[in-house]
Amino acid sequence: MWKSIQPAPPDSILGLTEEFKKDKNPDKVNLGVGVYKDDAGNTPVLRCVKAAEKELVETQKSKSYLPISGDPAYAAAVQRLLFGTKSEVINSARAATVHAPGGTGALRVGADLIHKFNPEARVWVSSPTWANHNGIFGAAGFEIGSYSYYNAANKGLDFDRMFSDLEKIPAGDIVVLHTCCHNPSGVDLNPDQWQEVAALAVQKGWIPFLDFAYQGFGDGVIEDRFAVEQFAAAGIDCYVASSFSKNFGLYNERTGAMTVVTPSGEEATVAMSHLKTVIRTNYSNPPAHGGLVASIILNTPDLHAMWLEELAAMRNRIVNMRKALVDGLSQQGVEGDFSYIEKQRGMFSFSGWSEDVVKQLRVNKGIYMVGGGRINLAGLTTSNIEYVCSAVAEAMKS
Ligand code: LMR
DSSP states (O other), X not given: OGXXXXXXXXXXXXXXXXXXXXXXXXXXXXXXXOOOOOTTSOOOOOHHHHHHHHHHHHHOOOOOOOOTTOOHHHHHHHHHHHHOTTOHHHHTTOEEEEEESHHHHHHHHHHHHHHHHOTTOEEEEEESOOHHHHHHHHHTTOEEEEEEOEETTTTEEOHHHHHHHHHTSOTTOEEEEEOSSOTTTOOOOOHHHHHXXXXXXXXXXXXXXXXXXXXXXXXXXXXXXXXXHHHHXXXXXXXXXXXXXXXXXXXXXXXXXXXXXXXXXXXXXXXXXXXXXXXXXXXXXXOSHHHHHHHHHHHSHHHHHHHHHHHHHHHHHHHHHHHHHHHHHHHTTOOSOOHHHHHOOSSEEEOOOOHHHHHHHHHHHOEEOBTTTEEEGGGOOTTTHHHHHHHHHHHHHO
């Protein structure tokens, strides 16, 4: 069969990491994939994770299968993180949460679930969006459209055009929204704008599908869930794909969750039954380790506090790197107003640098960033920032 089939192109994000690994340049810098690095350039295992893993190894009695939906203690911990401990959504049991293999797995489980009952719906993603959104919803069988989001002229949000596009989306269609730390732009809605969008969803009847992969990387765990709270409180169907890859550093443990919020407990029970059939026919039940580790951390006050501290340290380091990049570019004499970099939130900044500059940086300097000029600020360190800024200055001049 394969003789007549053309190879698929490499993945636009993970394919870049493969290329980076092969690059022999000793000064190479990976600003591509959204993975946190400390100032030494390492992606550490968090101390709270190490402690929870130790406890898990010492107390775990079996590696038998988890339930199809995952460990119930994990699902409960996820819900508390998404909605807050005193949430009406939790008290009314009107959300169904399953452990999914990472944020990507969560998006796909949610996409398959919706497609089973509403295959005619269109899925609307922001322009631009994380490349894999198109891949995941397309693979689930949906037609995909896009709504305005980023304003390239001022490197901010084009809320008026976004809102007017969302006003035209018909009832029953799915609107994918980045809850915080928009990927790739780093440009987010403010609380007033979220309230307006949530009210619009109620009025128009389209279904919010929230991608929540960076909780805690914006302004804090509680601040970053503002949008989730608005949509959940609206009493409509709403989907939340969340991930612990970044905020717990559990990347390769594939630790995420799909949460379906419904208007009533009865509906949540029905949703859960179908989530289980979607999972059973795909990967049967989730990998246990990451979810158990996250549950231990979230349910142990000392470890929970340690996690919040470590998360704040990651967030603050990225904020410092934003400032260092702005200062470094101006010291190198790069023309332009780069203050937008400090206004953006999360791991990414959409630099707006041309494809030519992005290519020159990769080929000549071993500096890798995603097409469109998305920079992962966490790839910058106090040791490589000068190299990166001078390389950008050189590429901009040529
Ligand atoms: C990214 O956007 O770089 C991350 O979400 C990693 C991925 O899977 O693409």
